[in-house]
Amino acid sequence: MRRPFLAALLTTTLLVPAFAAPPLPEWREGDGYLIGVTVQYQGQTYRALQSHTAQKGANWNPASTPALWQLHHGPVQRCSPWQAGYSYQLGDQIRYEGDYYRARQAHTAHAGTEWQPPRVPALWQPIAQCDAVTPVPPGNTDTINGIKVPPDPGAAGRKTLAGIDADHDGVRDDVQRFLAQEVGKHPARFKYAMEMARITQQEILTAGGNDREEARRLANQGDLPLSCFHDTFNSSVEDYEWRLKYSKKLAALHANTPERMAAIIKNSELLGGMMFHSPMRYRCE
Template identity: 85%
Template sequence: MRRPFLAALLTTTLLVPAFAAPPLPEWREGDGYLIGVAVQYQGQTYRALQSHTAQKGANWNPASTPALWQLHHGPVQRCSPWQAGYSYQLGDQIRHEGDYYRARQAHTAHAGTEWQPPRVPALWQPIAQCDAVTPVPPGNTDTINGIKVPPDPGAAGRKTLAGIDADNDGVRDDVQRFLAQEVGKHPARFKYAMEMARITQQEILSAGGNDRERVRTLTNQWSLALDCFYDTYKNPTEDYEWRLNFSKKVAALHANTSDRMNAIKNSDAMASGMMFRSPIRYQCD
């Protein structure tokens, strides 16, 4: 089982074709897609809500899987009413029965699930008003390599398994600051490193549930983000030693308390013996 970056650092190969992909590629069964990637399918544009591989025979085409794909129709209008059946992106702001909410993660409010914002705090964060885009007060941020990041959580960030995520982007503040310092000068590299950190945080928080299929899904998503991270380098050996040390630091940071280390060990144990499929090719945003 991999820990962030280590296993794939030793075995990675570049899987993207030598030719340049079109701006909006056609969706293909068997391909891997990173969250946010846009594709064409049956003449319409869709955007990936989750990193995933379109497994052969699963019929996971964009039109048939609203949990994975959103028909692209522009951003949600600020403070529009919450709607069942609508696909929401991270950060979307809506109103519901006189209260206001911000989406904690991308999701589709499938009809019949009763996923109204007050019922699912894992998906929706109450906010004072729609103008309150971020819970981090203005001025209470630092700038590292041109990236605005939350303040250093210090010892308080190690008191709980989840730690502190002041801007609710799914990445612990101490991890976000580290990534901004290490790879913040390269926007694409930072983006994919953040996606891997976001998935690793989900692994840590869900490890106690003993859900092996969720572990499989998260591992596949993490691997896609890793592939896209590698694609920011010219070849597999570029900065190899630096990347190896970077991976060790990231792994140590994610597991910097005994509870987090135990959660990672539990996740690794659940993944032991599983079969994982590699996509035929993958699309990076």
């Protein structure tokens, strides 16, 4: 016989203190991890730098793959001095020997690698000065569904393949505004949509390099945020129809110039006939 709900709730409350936080999951080979997910490995806490599947036999554990995992130190203070051994996120701003830099990609500055900002332009972009609060000047943002977004780039955002990304978050400003409007009321849904948009933007920008392995890496990487995005919906007909319309509008926005459409077609051609890895289990933050 089932216990009454209230009695079960009281029993659970007595057994588990209200302040007890659930333990972080242990890293497991074969699982899929979304960017930003935190795990435990050998007593240390790591945060995923990019969405990926820990393929069996590849030895992609957090301690061995700094490109995929960073030892979690907490956020970098804006404009703090560069430090060897520290893990940096995309967009972090630091100072080094009187100059200022913004991180082009997430990475760990391992001791002994001599990855000082002037030596590795692939990792660090020189800037005139650290921004006071955000990369977008105060007063030059809009708020859509409670989310601060850059201003509408208009026609200027369609002049180049990369478009305009005023806040340097890896997503074109017109795409970011669309996502805030369409899914901004649901924080997790917006986060997963932004991660998918970052990957799509990378696919557009790298397609011209004819690198099939890079195209496959990005395609595998995009499978996780896509799965997490769909997990935020119910399985109703209404939700399915909404997602279908949303996907068509987003695809049209990504390919809103002939150059971007050509890049997307080229990326699809690079993926033709390739095999892909889908995780049996995946973790959404």
